[in-house]
Amino acid sequence: QSALTQPPSASGSPGQSVTISCTGTNDDVGGYNDVSWYQQHPGTAPKLMIYDVTKRPSGVPGRFSGSKSGSTASLTVSGLLAEDEADYYCSSYAGSNNHLIFGGGTKLTVL
Amino acid sequence: QLQLQESGPGLVKPSETLSLTCTVSGGSISSSSYYWGWIRQPPGKGLEWIGSFSYSGSTYYNPSLKSRVTVFVDASKNHFSLKLSSVTAADTALYYCARPYLPGRTRDFDSWGQGTLVTVSS
Numbered sequence: 001q002s003a004l005t006q007p008p009s010a011s012g013s014p015g016q017s018v019t020i021s022c023t024g025t026n027d028d029v030g031g032y033n034d035v036s037w038y039q040q041h042p043g044t045a046p047k048l049m050i051y052d053v054t055k056r057p058s059g060v061p062g063r064f065s066g067s068k069s070g071s072t073a074s075l076t077v078s079g080l081l082a083e084d085e086a087d088y089y090c091s092s093y094a095g096s097n098n099h100l101i102f103g104g105g106t107k108l109t110v111l
Numbered sequence: 112q113l114q115l116q117e118s119g120p121g122l123v124k125p126s127e128t129l130s131l132t133c134t135v136s137g138g139s140i141s142s143s144s145y146y147w148g149w150i151r152q153p154p155g156k157g158l159e160w161i162g163s164f165s166y167s168g169s170t171y172y173n174p175s176l177k178s179r180v181t182v183f184v185d186a187s188k189n190h191f192s193l194k195l196s197s198v199t200a201a202d203t204a205l206y207y208c209a210r211p212y213l214p215g216r217t218r219d220f221d222s223w224g225q226g227t228l229v230t231v232s233s
């Protein structure tokens with residue numbers, strides 16, 4: 001099972017919105033409403049930001065939102081803050097055989 | 112508050128078995144409601160799911176690693192362990208243990224250990 005496809009980098013200025021895509025296939029992203037997004041700052045463990053495509057765990061700011069169209073999921077960060085600069089990874093359920101796969105990660109830079 | 116802490120040798124020789132332990136505090140590993148998981152991250156690279164399992168015995172493994180992975184649970188010590196056999200340099204990574212956000216879920220990990228770096232080298 002191949003990893004999900006994410007752009008290697010994204011950027012935006014403070015206050016702006018940025019969207020990061022995550023492309024899979026009908027066997028993963030397109031087949032299930034089971035996409036998650038993680039934020040990872042250098043030297044720290046990943047933090048769950050979105051699950052089940054659109055849901056936010058308790059404590060995650062509303063500036064973070066998720067969506068999906070076909071086999072592409074997206075994470076949108078609105079009102080960019082300097083602290084949002086980090087690596088972002090998507091993941092998707094991939095059926096009973098492969099179960100869980102990750103994207104390659106996107107480095108978000110706040111200009 | 113739930114805390115997880117990985118431990119184990121930082122250096123493993125090629126063809127040998129990597130062994131790591133995740134010690135859990137602030138919660139019981141024997142809760143039948145929650146799964147537990149292992150995820151790894153090669154230096155400078157992305158995340159790779161290794162497997163998820165429950166205290167009751169349900170297990171799910173990454174098919175690319177399944178033939179080499181074994182997990183053990185020791186409820187008396189509130190910890191669980193990972194063994195990865197026949198390691199190569201490709202297994203060099205930061206290994207994380209984690210627990211999902213919701214009970215009954217095998218993914219969507221929101222509680223993570225700090226990670227432990229394992230290098231495979233002779």
